[in-house]
Amino acid sequence: MADTSPASQMPPLADDQVPRGFSFAAVRAGLKASGNPDFACAVADRPATAAAMFTSNKVVAAPLLVGQRHLERSHHQIQAVIVNAGNANCATGEAGEYAAQQSCASAGAVFGCAANHVFPSSTGIIGVPLPVEKLIAALPALHAALGRSAAHLEGMAVAIMTTDTRLKIAAASFDFGGATVRIAGIAKGAGMIHPQLQSAPGTALHATMLAYLFTDAAIAPAAAPDLLRHAVDSTFNRISIDGDTSTNDTVLLLASGASGVTIHGHTHDAFVRTAEDPQTALFSSALHTVCLSLAKQIVEDGEGIQHVVELTIGGALTDADALRVALSIAHSPLIKTAWAGCDPNWGRILAAIGYAGVAIDPTRVNIRFGELEICRGGCVSPHFDEAAAHGYLLQRNLTIHIDLGVGPGSCQFWTTDLTEEYVRINSDYST
Amino acid sequence: MADTSPASQMPPLADDQVPRGFSFAAVRAGLKASGNPDFACAVADRPATAAAMFTSNKVVAAPLLVGQRHLERSHHQIQAVIVNAGNANCATGEAGEYAAQQSCASAGAVFGCAANHVFPSSTGIIGVPLPVEKLIAALPALHAALGRSAAHLEGMAVAIMTTDTRLKIAAASFDFGGATVRIAGIAKGAGMIHPQLQSAPGTALHATMLAYLFTDAAIAPAAAPDLLRHAVDSTFNRISIDGDTSTNDTVLLLASGASGVTIHGHTHDAFVRTAEDPQTALFSSALHTVCLSLAKQIVEDGEGIQHVVELTIGGALTDADALRVALSIAHSPLIKTAWAGCDPNWGRILAAIGYAGVAIDPTRVNIRFGELEICRGGCVSPHFDEAAAHGYLLQRNLTIHIDLGVGPGSCQFWTTDLTEEYVRINSDYST
Numbered sequence: 001m002a003d004t005s006p007a008s009q010m011p012p013l014a015d016d017q018v019p020r021g022f023s024f025a026a027v028r029a030g031l032k033a034s035g036n037p038d039f040a041c042a043v044a045d046r047p048a049t050a051a052a053m054f055t056s057n058k059v060v061a062a063p064l065l066v067g068q069r070h071l072e073r074s075h076h077q078i079q080a081v082i083v084n085a086g087n088a089n090c091a092t093g094e095a096g097e098y099a100a101q102q103s104c105a106s107a108g109a110v111f112g113c114a115a116n117h118v119f120p121s122s123t124g125i126i127g128v129p130l131p132v133e134k135l136i137a138a139l140p141a142l143h144a145a146l147g148r149s150a151a152h153l154e155g156m157a158v159a160i161m162t163t164d165t166r167l168k169i170a171a172a173s174f175d176f177g178g179a180t181v182r183i184a185g186i187a188k189g190a191g192m193i194h195p196q197l198q199s200a201p202g203t204a205l206h207a208t209m210l211a212y213l214f215t216d217a218a219i220a221p222a223a224a225p226d227l228l229r230h231a232v233d234s235t236f237n238r239i240s241i242d243g244d245t246s247t248n249d250t251v252l253l254l255a256s257g258a259s260g261v262t263i264h265g266h267t268h269d270a271f272v273r274t275a276e277d278p279q280t281a282l283f284s285s286a287l288h289t290v291c292l293s294l295a296k297q298i299v300e301d302g303e304g305i306q307h308v309v310e311l312t313i314g315g316a317l318t319d320a321d322a323l324r325v326a327l328s329i330a331h332s333p334l335i336k337t338a339w340a341g342c343d344p345n346w347g348r349i350l351a352a353i354g355y356a357g358v359a360i361d362p363t364r365v366n367i368r369f370g371e372l373e374i375c376r377g378g379c380v381s382p383h384f385d386e387a388a389a390h391g392y393l394l395q396r397n398l399t400i401h402i403d404l405g406v407g408p409g410s411c412q413f414w415t416t417d418l419t420e421e422y423v424r425i426n427s428d429y430s431t
Numbered sequence: 432m433a434d435t436s437p438a439s440q441m442p443p444l445a446d447d448q449v450p451r452g453f454s455f456a457a458v459r460a461g462l463k464a465s466g467n468p469d470f471a472c473a474v475a476d477r478p479a480t481a482a483a484m485f486t487s488n489k490v491v492a493a494p495l496l497v498g499q500r501h502l503e504r505s506h507h508q509i510q511a512v513i514v515n516a517g518n519a520n521c522a523t524g525e526a527g528e529y530a531a532q533q534s535c536a537s538a539g540a541v542f543g544c545a546a547n548h549v550f551p552s553s554t555g556i557i558g559v560p561l562p563v564e565k566l567i568a569a570l571p572a573l574h575a576a577l578g579r580s581a582a583h584l585e586g587m588a589v590a591i592m593t594t595d596t597r598l599k600i601a602a603a604s605f606d607f608g609g610a611t612v613r614i615a616g617i618a619k620g621a622g623m624i625h626p627q628l629q630s631a632p633g634t635a636l637h638a639t640m641l642a643y644l645f646t647d648a649a650i651a652p653a654a655a656p657d658l659l660r661h662a663v664d665s666t667f668n669r670i671s672i673d674g675d676t677s678t679n680d681t682v683l684l685l686a687s688g689a690s691g692v693t694i695h696g697h698t699h700d701a702f703v704r705t706a707e708d709p710q711t712a713l714f715s716s717a718l719h720t721v722c723l724s725l726a727k728q729i730v731e732d733g734e735g736i737q738h739v740v741e742l743t744i745g746g747a748l749t750d751a752d753a754l755r756v757a758l759s760i761a762h763s764p765l766i767k768t769a770w771a772g773c774d775p776n777w778g779r780i781l782a783a784i785g786y787a788g789v790a791i792d793p794t795r796v797n798i799r800f801g802e803l804e805i806c807r808g809g810c811v812s813p814h815f816d817e818a819a820a821h822g823y824l825l826q827r828n829l830t831i832h833i834d835l836g837v838g839p840g841s842c843q844f845w846t847t848d849l850t851e852e853y854v855r856i857n858s859d860y861s862t
Contacts, residue, residue, distance in 0.1 A: 059785030059793045059809065091781055093794075093810045126778035127811045192765055192779075196786070242764040244779070245786040331762070333673040333849070334623055334857055341858030347557035348623075348675070350522055354490030355627070355676040362490045363524075378490070379524045380558045390860070418764070419858075420851040426765055427772030427850075429821070 013150035017171040019182040019216040021045050021256025024152040025145035026159035029138035031086030031124065031131065038085045039138050040159035042212060043111050043146060047077035048254040050119065051224035053197035053232050055249035061090035062130075063120040064250060066100040070116045076221050078254060079113040081212060082120050082135070082142075085160050085188070088208065089122040089130040090247050099132040110139045121250055123162055123188065123208045153214075157186035160210055163425065164190045166301050170293035172286035176279045181259045183286050187211035187294040191303040191426065193241035194331075195249045197232050199225055208248035211236065211294055217283055218257030223265025227284060228253045235291035238323075239414045241302040242422070243331040253287075299414045304421030307339045308414065310399045316409030321358040325402065326413035328356035336418030339398070344389035346374045353402065364405030369398065444581035448602040450613040450647040452476050452687025455583040456576035457590035460569035462517030462555065462562065469517045470569050471590035473643060474542050474577060478508035479685040481550065482655035484628035484663050486680035492521035493561075494551040495681060497531040501547045507652050509685060510544040512643060513551050513566070513573075514591050516619070519639065520553040520561040521678050530563040541570045552681055554593055554619065554639040584645075588617035591641055594856065595621045597732050601724035603717035607710045612690045614717050618642035618725040622734040622857065624672035625762075626680045628663050630656060639679035642667065642725055648714055649688030654696020658715060659684045666722035670845045672733040673853070674762040684718075730845045735852030738770045739845065741830045747840030752789040756833065757844035759787035767849030770829070775820035777805045784833065795836030800829065 022044055029039035052071055054064050071078070082103060089096045104118035111118070122130065146152070157167040171184040189209035219227065232251055255263075263283045266276050276284070299308055311329060316322035329335055332352040338345040346367050353365060367375035369392045373383045392398070453475055460470035483502055485495050502509070513534060520527045535549035542549070553561065577583070588598040602615040620640035650658065663682055686694075694714045697707050707715070730739055742760060747753035760766055763783040769776040777798050784796060798806035800823045804814045823829070 057782060057785040058791050059781050059796075088778075091778055091793075091806070091810050093808070126781075127806075192782070244763050244765045244782065247782050247785055332675050333764070333853070334675045337854050337857035338860075339858075340854065341860040343858065343860035347519075347522055350490050350557075351488060351623070351675065351678050354488040354678055360489050362522075365490075375522070375558075377524070379522050418854060420854045422764070423768050423771065423849060423851045423854055426768035427770075427774065429769075429772040429774035 013154065013169055013171055013184065015150045017173065017182060017184060018148060018150050018153055019184055019214045019256060021216050021258030022214050023146040023148050024156045025142050025147065026155040027138050027141045027145055029084065029134045031084055031134060037155065037159035039135055039142060040083050040156040041142050042081045042156060042214065042254070044079050044254060044256050047079045047117055048256045049219045049221050049224050050076045050078035050252065050254050051228040052250060052252045053199055053228060055245060055247055056196040056198045057245050057247045059247045061088050061122060061248045062092055062096035062100045063089055063122045064248065065097060066104065067119045067121070070104065070119055073116040076224065077117060078119045079117040080107055080111045081252060082107050082118060083160050083210065084122050084135055085162050086124040087122060087128060087130050088124045088126040088248050090126040092129055096130060099130040102132050103135050106136045106139055110143050119252060121210055123160065123210055123248055153184060153186065160188040162188065163303060164188050164301055168294055168297040168301070170290045172289045174282045174286050176261050176282060179259050179261050181215065181217045181261045181283065183213065183215040183290050185211060185213040185290045185294050187298060189298045190301045191242060192244040192246045193239065193298060193302065194243045194245045195236045195239065196245050197237055197249060197251055199229065208246040209236065209298060211251040213251070213253040213290060216256050216259040218262040219255040220262070220264055223263060224253060224255065227265055227287060230284060231287045231291045235288065235295040238412060239295045239299050240330045241299065241416050296414060299416055302416040303425045304419045305416040306396065306419055307417040308397050309339060309416065311413040311415065312399065312401045314410040315404040315406055317359050317407035318409040319411055322409040322411040324358050325353055325356045325404065326411055328352045330413060330415035333418055339393065339417035340419045342390055342393035344369065344374065344386060344393060350375060350378065359406065360404050361406055366403040366405065368401040369393065444584065444600055444602055444615065446581045448604065448613060448615060449579060449581050449584055450615055450645045450687060452647050452689030453645050454577040454579050455587045456573050456578065457586040458569050458572045458576055460515065460565045462515055462565060468586065468590035470515045470566060470573060471587040472573050473512045473587060473645065475510050475685060475687050478505070478510045478548055479687045480650045480652050480655050481507045481509035481683065481685050482659040483681060483683045484630055484659060486676060486678055487627040487629045488676050488678045490678045492519055492553060492679045493523055493527035493531045494520055494553045495679065496528060497535060498550045498552070501535065501550055504547040507655065508548060509550045510548040511538055511542045512683060513538045513549060514641065515553050515566055516591050516593050517555040518553060518559060518561050519555045519557040519679050521557040523560055527561060530561040533563050534566050537567045537570055541574050550683060552641055554591065554641055554679055584615060584617065591619040593619065594734055595619050595732055599725055599728040601721045603720045605713045605717050607692050607713060610690050610692050612646065612648045612692045612714065614644065614646040614721050616642060616644040616721045616725050618729060620729045621732050622673060623675040623677045624670065624729060624733065625674045625676045626667045626670065627676050628668055628680060628682055630660065639677040640667065640729060642682045644682070644684040644718070644721060647687050647690040649693040650686040651693070651695055654694060655684060655686065658694070658696055658718060661715060662718045662722045666719065666726040669843060670726045670730050671761045672730065672847050727845060730847055733847040734856045735850045736847040737827065737850055738848040739828050740770060740847065742844040742846065743830065743832045745841040746835040746837055748790050748838035749840040750842055753840040753842040755789050756784055756787045756835065757842055759783045761844060761846035764849055770824065770848035771850045773821055773824035775800065775805065775817060775824060781806060781809065790837065791835050792837055797834040797836065799832040800824065
């Protein structure tokens, strides 16, 4: 079904994995102090069906406001995406909104579409006016650099990086009715990562998680938001590095239709039963695979991290309760520093479960590190072997299972440790 | 009125500042690996009126459960408090509860009161059985060491320290009707500090904030919980070092009555008007002073900290909204690391305000560092001077003012930065 290479094998992507109907480019516009590529675009051959999700932060960067408006005015038909790194265009007031609008108008003129069919994104420093003239000046070079290869898509993934140390890319495909449907995505993000994406922006601020998903499926416009939300809620909305929800987080899905396969989405009958056609099931699975791979690549590249932790919470009263427990653990400095030190201090985990604000019975809480039982019934497990637990934590990738024992609620969540290097990266002040 | 020495002047306390009617002692019971004093007590000449507040964590250490039970059974009359450091007696199951009960029974026998008149506390490592036989064996020495001097109270403050680097003590007094009423308090806590105290334990876990307040006022038993809650809500419940709410947090107030002055508390008439007698107003003010001093001393001694930050939030819709904004800022790793680096990165603060989950209008948000206007109307202030802002942040004690501009809600909150040293302290694993 969905044929996806694991994150560790990405890149390189093969040209054959790139969805049809799109071109990609990246250039240097002069926003990054490093002089690296910092301005990128994806252009569809014709307006593509679009769906987006934005940060739930009530402070929202200008490009998100403009992007949301363009989605509405274009009836969710986007032909060009332009993304700059090095400046978030946030906390920049009306001038920032005007700058985002100007960049779209100029891009539309260069790429041959209306401004409303252009979707802007920015990531980088906040509170500093966007030097939109540099973006406008770079548009002809961006247009000239357009290409359909995997290398072009990877170039876009590189240009949107800020504190990222690796490019993030994933792809999946499936065959249906004699045709191949491709999905590919790129993302950036390493700090200020706790996406809480919803269908409209709260109102957004700093660097930030950005993800762009491209497919050559044809998606009914009404079905696209639902398909995206379903994929995002169990992937990008289930990761956290530092608990700081950015003001610029954006996930955009573009469907060119070039494969000739139409995804109708879920249909609801009068009895409120949900049905899906076989291609929708295949598409949903492939989209989930791409989103999950990108979400995990972001966590893997977390600032200064030494451990990636998969939390599996079960036995909660509800799924929402399970998520609150995961968040409580993922945001505890004491737990995250213990992981950094490979310290099997399960008491800190039990404490974070206790203050998560959900219904628990401490005497029913079980904790496992991988296959090692650590805590049973709220006390140390009779099988607890401190040396073995410490040995388990020496690995980079950890799985911690929590069973609350009070209900059917569960969730999966991915997070990181908190290291001295994270503090160094984020406290380094050099004007 | 309340005559309180600032934290920086404590210790030493004068003997004359110690509330009458109590004796204090501390000895080595052999629980701390360092061999330092680790077992302490306070004994009242006769049962004292008691009120306590406990952690809201749903995982609660055994001594809190036993202490709560003894308060109920004794009708809030406590004669002896016993506190050990080095073992939290938490996540220890029924055996832990039995051990806490045993220590109270033995202490009662030594100090000449019923077990129900003994209040136990523990702080230290969790998930390890309490070596109660060591405590019981040390009780005669503890009894022999009892004394009424300031040095004895300070000895108790030293014995309850865990990762604390300084003892924490504060005192206040006032004269009424020709008599002097004294209040003195001691506290411990440096990490796992985000007290969320309430009148009954959720059910508690690690080291922990402990505070013991002694007064020679006579307090009507019905008035004591209200007086304590009023003081705690604006002091201990307004500090956070790392956001981790411990399972053992306890604040206990004991009133010996030895001054001969009776505090009647607040009275409510049929029209639900609240009145207070003059001595209640004086007592409330003095108790608040002692609690605030102890709360600030805890923040000042936060693990690895380089900055103490006073947050003043105003203009929120409600006080509860203001508190949520303060918590969002106080728990943001990106803001706390920026403080550590003296980095005037106000965008991170604006982002945390945005994801606090309260009603805001980003265009009305103003931020000041001390007297320096940094952000006005959600954008950089025209008066922003980066060098001056950086200069301000070089100080150890900072005041950050946030005005949300949408309502009358406000709060004050005290927190710290997040340094590499904090990570080192809490990730250091040595078996």
